[in-house]
Amino acid sequence: MIEDALSDLLGPRVRFAVRIPGEVPLTALMAPEEHLAARAVDKRRYELAAGRDAARAALRLLGAPAIAIGRGRRGEPLWPEGVVGTITHTDTLCVAAVADAGAMRGLGLDAEPEEPLDRELWSLITTREEHVALQDDPRPGERARRTFCAKEAAYKCQYPLSGTFLEFEDVVIRHDADDRFDAVFQRSAPPFAAGTTIHGRFVRAGAHVIAGAWIDNEGETR
Numbered sequence: 001m002i003e004d005a006l007s008d009l010l011g012p013r014v015r016f017a018v019r020i021p022g023e024v025p026l027t028a029l030m031a032p033e034e035h036l037a038a039r040a041v042d043k044r045r046y047e048l049a050a051g052r053d054a055a056r057a058a059l060r061l062l063g064a065p066a067i068a069i070g071r072g073r074r075g076e077p078l079w080p081e082g083v084v085g086t087i088t089h090t091d092t093l094c095v096a097a098v099a100d101a102g103a104m105r106g107l108g109l110d111a112e113p114e115e116p117l118d119r120e121l122w123s124l125i126t127t128r129e130e131h132v133a134l135q136d137d138p139r140p141g142e143r144a145r146r147t148f149c150a151k152e153a154a155y156k157c158q159y160p161l162s163g164t165f166l167e168f169e170d171v172v173i174r175h176d177a178d179d180r181f182d183a184v185f186q187r188s189a190p191p192f193a194a195g196t197t198i199h200g201r202f203v204r205a206g207a208h209v210i211a212g213a214w215i216d217n218e219g220e221t222r
Helices: 002-010 031-037 042-062 119-125 128-135 140-162
Strands: 014-019 083-089 094-100 104-113 171-175 180-185 197-205 208-216
Touching: 002 014, 002 094, 002 197, 002 208, 014 042, 031 042, 042 083, 042 094, 083 140, 094 104, 094 208, 104 140, 104 197, 119 128, 119 140, 128 140, 128 171, 140 171, 140 180, 140 197, 140 208
Parallel strands: 083 104
Antiparallel strands: 014 094, 083 094, 104 208, 171 180, 180 197, 197 208
């Protein structure tokens, strides 16, 4: 089950909730959130409703106030004080995860369909090092998908701390054999120096691959 996979990925300090876009009514949006969907197409509006509903469910599990979740200048969710969190969604899955900011400094999730990434996109999302690694992989399309997924999780993890929008070439993903990865900064994004590594993991959940990355308050990653 997807919940079991997420529990294994996230560990005991993180609370999460799963929703299916289209199964959550638009009325799940709280009044301060309605403007976020005002100009969106229906598909995006239902994804937004599912994400905010999942976020509030996760906050309740954490014992935090289940309040309206605003949106920052780069589209990031604005969490209650003392909480770090992340939301990810595909056409068929939405996951929100939160943790106490006293235990974690950063948290990022990304879910993607577990299918090969189109070849024409490889050069857009990979560095030279990553592109060379694709050529040596027997399943390069799947590796490209996971590379994209890991970058998205790492970007979400670091952004609340750095406030820096990273391009795809700003982080290199190095894959391990046991579904773990390192996301290595290629440029400075204070407080992260060039060469800083955020560690992460993948899990398979249904028809999805999900990447998780996080930084605890000692600077260590799980």
